[in-house]
Each structure stands twice: as C-alpha cells, then as structure tokens.
Amino acid sequence: MRKRENPRMTFKERLAALRNLPAFFRMVWQTSKGLTIANIILRIAQSAMPLSLLYIGKLIIDQVVQLSKSPTNHDTTLLWQLVALEFGLAIVSDALSRAISLMDSLLGDLFANHTSVRIMEHAASLDLDQFEDSEFYDKLERARQQTIGRTVLLSQVLSQVQDLITMGFLAAGLIVFNPWLILLLLVAVIPAFLNESRYNDKYYRLTWGQTSDRRELDYIRYLGASDETAKEVKVFDLSGFLISRFKVISDKFYKDKKDLEVNHAAWGTFFALLGSAGYYAAYIIIIVRTINGALTLGDLTFLAGSFRQLRTTFQGILIRFSAVTQGAVYLKDLFDFFEINSRMIRPAQPLPFPRPIMEGFTFENVGFRYQESEKWAIRNLNFTLHAGEKMALVGENGAGKTTLVKLLSRLYDPVEGRILLDGRDLRDYDINDLRLNVGVIFQDFQRYQMTVSQNIAVGNIRHADNQQMIDDAAHQSLAWPLIEKMPNGYQQMLGRRFNHGIELSGGEWQKIALARAYMKDAQLLILDEPTSALDARAEYNVFLHFAELTRGKTAVLISHRFSTVRMANRILVLDKGTLLEIGSHDELLEKNGRYAELFHLQAAGYQ
Numbered sequence: 001m002r003k004r005e006n007p008r009m010t011f012k013e014r015l016a017a018l019r020n021l022p023a024f025f026r027m028v029w030q031t032s033k034g035l036t037i038a039n040i041i042l043r044i045a046q047s048a049m050p051l052s053l054l055y056i057g058k059l060i061i062d063q064v065v066q067l068s069k070s071p072t073n074h075d076t077t078l079l080w081q082l083v084a085l086e087f088g089l090a091i092v093s094d095a096l097s098r099a100i101s102l103m104d105s106l107l108g109d110l111f112a113n114h115t116s117v118r119i120m121e122h123a124a125s126l127d128l129d130q131f132e133d134s135e136f137y138d139k140l141e142r143a144r145q146q147t148i149g150r151t152v153l154l155s156q157v158l159s160q161v162q163d164l165i166t167m168g169f170l171a172a173g174l175i176v177f178n179p180w181l182i183l184l185l186l187v188a189v190i191p192a193f194l195n196e197s198r199y200n201d202k203y204y205r206l207t208w209g210q211t212s213d214r215r216e217l218d219y220i221r222y223l224g225a226s227d228e229t230a231k232e233v234k235v236f237d238l239s240g241f242l243i244s245r246f247k248v249i250s251d252k253f254y255k256d257k258k259d260l261e262v263n264h265a266a267w268g269t270f271f272a273l274l275g276s277a278g279y280y281a282a283y284i285i286i287i288v289r290t291i292n293g294a295l296t297l298g299d300l301t302f303l304a305g306s307f308r309q310l311r312t313t314f315q316g317i318l319i320r321f322s323a324v325t326q327g328a329v330y331l332k333d334l335f336d337f338f339e340i341n342s343r344m345i346r347p348a349q350p351l352p353f354p355r356p357i358m359e360g361f362t363f364e365n366v367g368f369r370y371q372e373s374e375k376w377a378i379r380n381l382n383f384t385l386h387a388g389e390k391m392a393l394v395g396e397n398g399a400g401k402t403t404l405v406k407l408l409s410r411l412y413d414p415v416e417g418r419i420l421l422d423g424r425d426l427r428d429y430d431i432n433d434l435r436l437n438v439g440v441i442f443q444d445f446q447r448y449q450m451t452v453s454q455n456i457a458v459g460n461i462r463h464a465d466n467q468q469m470i471d472d473a474a475h476q477s478l479a480w481p482l483i484e485k486m487p488n489g490y491q492q493m494l495g496r497r498f499n500h501g502i503e504l505s506g507g508e509w510q511k512i513a514l515a516r517a518y519m520k521d522a523q524l525l526i527l528d529e530p531t532s533a534l535d536a537r538a539e540y541n542v543f544l545h546f547a548e549l550t551r552g553k554t555a556v557l558i559s560h561r562f563s564t565v566r567m568a569n570r571i572l573v574l575d576k577g578t579l580l581e582i583g584s585h586d587e588l589l590e591k592n593g594r595y596a597e598l599f600h601l602q603a604a605g606y607q
C-alpha cells in the first residue's frame with residue numbers, strides 16, 4: 001500500500017478551497033433551479049428583518065417614554081400602529097424562517113440524491129483495476145461519506161450570504177450612532193474565529209487520516225452482521241475476533257476525537273468569554289451615554305440590541321466561515337473523484353465489432369501485470385483463438401487463466417504486446433459494442449438478491465423486460481427445470497435478504513448464472529468454471545448441449561474438470577502465465593506433457 005501524508009490546511013489553502021464553491025453551486029443549480037431561486041429570495045427578505053424589528057422597537061420605546069413624560073398628550077395612535085407593525089413583522093419573520101428551513105431541507109435531499117447518482121454514474125465509467133486500488137477506494141469513500149456534509153454545506157453557504165446581508169444592515173444602523181462600537185466588536189470576535197479555524201483544521205486532518213481505518217470498520221461491521229457472512233462467522237466462531245478488532249479501531253477513534261473535543265471546548269469557552277466581555281464593554285458605553293443624555297432610552301435598546309445581534313451574527317459568520325471552508329475542502333475530495341478518469345484507450349473513431357468474427361483473436365506477445373504487483377500474471381503469450389473455435393484453458397491455480405479472459409473481454413488492457421481481433425487491435429473497437437458481443441460468466445459470479453427473472457436479465461440488462469428472451473435463456477441453459485418448480489416462477493425472489501426470498505444451492509445458482517450467458521447474442525462466450533458446482537448429471541447435460549449452444553460462436557472455457565475441458569476443440573495449457581502446450585485433447589495426451597500428466601492424475605482419482 002502506498003504511503004499517504006495527512007494534509008495540513010493553511011489558512012491560505014482554506015481560502016483557496018472556496019474556489020470549489022462555484023462548481024458546487026452549479027451542481028445545486030442543476031439539481032433544482034426553482035428551489036434555489038426561492039431559497040435566495042426568501043433569505044434576502046429575511047435578512048432585513050432583525051434591523052427592522054430593532055428599529056421599530058426603538059420607536060415604540062421612545063413613544064412610550066414620550067407619552068409617560070407628557071400627561072397632556074394621550075394620542076396613542078402611532079404607538080399602537082408601531083406595535084401592530086412589529087407584530088406583523090414578527091409573524092412574517094417566523095414564516096420566512098420556516099419556509100427557508102423547508103427549502104433547505106428539500107433542496108438538500110434532492111441535492112444528496114443527485115450527487116449520489118452522479119457518483120454512481122462516474123464510478124461505472126471507471127476501469128476495473130481502478131477499483132482494485134486502495135487509494136482509489138479511499139477517494140470514493142470520502143466522496144460518498146460527504147453526501148450529508150454537502151447538504152449541510154449548502155444551507156451553511158446560503159445562511160452565510162443571508163447573515164452577511166443582515167450584518168450589513170445592522171452595521172449601517174450602528175455606524176450612524178457610534179462607529180467605535182464596530183471596532184470593539186471586531187476585537188471581541190476575531191480571536192474566537194481564529195480559534196475555530198485552527199480546530200477545524202485539526203478535525204479535517206483527523207478525519208482524513210482515518211479514512212482507511214473507517215473503511216475497515218465498515219467492513220468488520222458488515223462481516224459481523226450480514227446474511228452472507230453469518231455462516232462462516234458462526235462455524236469459525238469469529239464474532240469475538242471481529243468484535244475485538246472493531247473495539248481496537250473504534251476506541252482509537254473515540255480517544256483521538258475526545259482529546260480534540262475537550263481541547264476545543266476549553267478554548268471555545270475562553271474565547272466566548274472574551275466575546276461577552278466585548279459586548280459588556282459596549283453596553284457600558286451606551287448606558288453611560290444614555291445617562292448623560294446623549295442617547296434616548298429607545299436608542300439604548302436599539303443600540304444594545306443591534307450590538308448584541310451584530311455580535312451573534314458576526315460570530316456566526318466567522319465560525320461558519322471555518323465550517324464553509326472546511327466543507328469546501330471536502331468538496332475537493334468529491335471533485336478529485338470526478339476527475340479520476342478511465343485510463344482505457346477509447347479511439348475517437350471506434351470500429352464496430354465484426355459481425356461475424358472472420359479470423360478470431362490473436363495474442364501477440366501479450367504480457368500483463370496487476371497494478372502494484374511486481375509479478376507478471378501473463379507474459380509472452382502468443383496464440384490465436386480462431387473464429388468459431390471452442391478453446392479450454394487449463395492450468396494450476398494462479399496460472400493466469402482468469403487474467404487471460406479479463407484481457408480478452410477488455411476489463412484490462414495488456415501492459416505488453418497486443419490482442420488483435422480480425423487483424424485490428426482490440427483497443428480500436430467500440431467498447432460498448434465489444435461488451436455486447438462478448439458474454440462472460442465468471443467463477444465468482446454475483447448472486448443478486450433479486451427475482452429469478454432479473455438474475456437472468458443481468459446478462460443483458462437492456463432487455464430486462466423481454467420475458468421471451470429470459471425464457472429462451474433459461475431453456476437453453478439448465479435453469480428452466482429449476483425455475484419451473486419455484487413457487488413464484490420467474491418472479492421468485494432469490495436470497496434471504498428480502499421478503500419471501502428463497503436461497504438456492506451453489507449448483508442451482510450456477511445454473512441461473514449460466515442462463516445469463518445466453519441473454520445476449522454474444523459471438524464470444526467465456527465461461528470461467530461453468531460446471532464447478534454442478535452435479536455429475538447436470539455437468540453431463542451441459543456437455544451434451546454445449547456444442548449446440550455454442551454453434552456459430554467462439555467459446556473459451558476455463559475448468560479444472562477434464563470432463564468439461566473435453567468439450568473444447570483445443571486446449572491451452574498455462575503455466576505461471578506462459579503458454580506451455582496447445583492442441584486437441586488427443587494431441588496433448590499423445591504429447592504426454594503437463595496436460596497428460598494432469599489428466600491421468602485426475603483420472604487416477606476416480607479409479
């Protein structure tokens with residue numbers, strides 16, 4: 001595994017992270033234009049409320065003082081009008097707050113869904129080997145994890161804009177009366193802001209450094225409580241082992257976070273005290289000036305109220321600033337993930353897949369090494385898989401058989417040499433067309449917790465609604481007799497995860513998976529250990545039907561069972577990634593090499 005450094009975020013880098021916000025808002029805008037506009041309008045309206053309420057409050061108090069001072073003037077009309085106005089504004093302000101929360105929540109949910117879909121779409125466009133890289137997984141994980149964080153960021157940024165406008169209004173009011181108070185405010189609030197900034201940095205570094213462990217924690221949680229793993233966890237009595245591993249990691253998380261939280265709380269309290277001291281200093285100045293007659297009682301309440309509100313708003317803005325830059329930094333993880341692109345060569349003018357294949361596939365000195373692996377999985381491979389030929393791949397565990405078929409189906413591209421299809425490099429062909437023409441069933445095929453029908457349709461999901469195709473595929477493979485007996489036939493839910501699902505045996509699953517191979521009219525059929533879980537009779541049936549089912553098609557079979565291997569016209573024997581022997585069953589027996597040795601070894605086991 002590659003070493004990764006925890007990133008340290010300087011203040012400048014935090015500011016730089018704000019550059020991610022425009023792209024973020026483009027994504028928000030794409031999510032829902034209507035909700036975004038409504039949200040902004042409501043927030044602008046709301047930002048004028050605090051100053052308006054405070055000012056009307058001041059006018060009311062001044063009126064009350066005036067009325068109480070002059071016993072002759074009993075005209076209270078203006079006073080009640082002001083009270084009614086304040087009441088009206090208070091109601092509007094409440095309604096606006098609620099509407100804003102509603103907009104935030106709706107927009108946030110839509111945005112989270114929209115982003116999740118984009119992450120899934122992007123992940124689907126990437127290469128298989130990228131999924132096998134742990135660093136890639138960390139990026140994917142960070143991009144995924146932050147879905148909720150981004151929803152929060154959205155309302156934070158919008159609140160920030162709203163508060164900035166509110167602050168502008170309040171500051172304008174305060175400046176008219178006493179500009180020095182503004183200076184006092186800055187002195188009182190800025191240290192708290194710098195403190196928050198420092199701690200946000202620490203939180204980010206902590207979370208960043210924990211990504212890999214967090215994935216392990218999720219994995220252990222899955223192992224410990226999943227229907228797929230429950231059987232082994234029980235028979236091997238793994239729960240204690242898993243729980244103790246879980247505890248080690250989660251306790252470490254807790255401890256690291258606790259230390260940070262405690263420090264954060266202590267410093268936070270200190271700086272909040274500083275803020276309060278600033279407020280009371282301003283309050284005293286206002287009181288003294290009111291006693292001296294420079295300000296009215298209404299001015300006193302207005303100024304004290306404005307100052308208090310300004311301080312809260314300003315503090316909120318500064319603290320949120322850290323959170324917003326924090327969120328913007330996490331956004332970078334998302335955009336970083338979107339920037340990872342498939343490395344597979346896709347020609348500008350791809351060739352259509354030949355129909356029919358005329359010559360076949362030629363391996364020219366093909367070599368392949370997995371990422372971060374020193375060892376060649378395949379090396380110096382030269383052979384031709386002729387059009388219409390049925391070829392079996394034989395070799396000991398790890399000889400490179402599965403790797404070879406992954407190259408053939410372009411899940412990977414060769415690191416050395418090239419694979420030609422009808423004389424042209426496989427990379428020149430349209431990859432989607434290639435996928436349609438190559439049907440592969442891997443030995444570790446997925447057992448989808450879906451209906452029988454969907455489990456077969458995954459072989460060609462574009463035709464998921466084509467019951468005729470699904471039915472034909474089931475009849476061609478060995479799946480039909482099995483489906484016939486199921487209580488809900490094709491609509492039978494498989495697996496135990498969902499309601500009324502039934503579990504199948506390993507061989508029964510394999511029969512369903514085999515049906516996938518017949519879902520598309522593939523010209524090249526690749527079956528990796530197609531009969532490994534089948535009983536002798538079922539295997540014999542596959543054997544009987546194989547020639548018929550693959551008529552006109554090219555086929556590659558991987559098997560350790562010689563009864564299955566014999567279905568092929570030619571057999572390619574691999575040894576440590578290189579070609580050892582190639583020929584028909586009889587030729588290879590006659591040659592008396594590795595194939596003959598393995599064949600006799602297996603045959604002896606039956607005697």
Ligand SMILES: Nc1ncnc2c1ncn2[C@@H]1O[C@H](COP(=O)(O)OP(=O)(O)OP(=O)(O)O)[C@@H](O)[C@H]1O
Nearest residue numbers: 132370373377395396397398399400401402403404
């Ligand atoms: N995703 C991977 N990343 C790194 N190395 C891999 C990966 N898959 C396979 N290998 C390595 O490549 C070599 C060939 O593996 P491959 O799966 O092609 O063998 P195989 O002949 O299909 O084996 P088996 O009969 O056990 O299925 C092995 O040494 C294996 O360790």
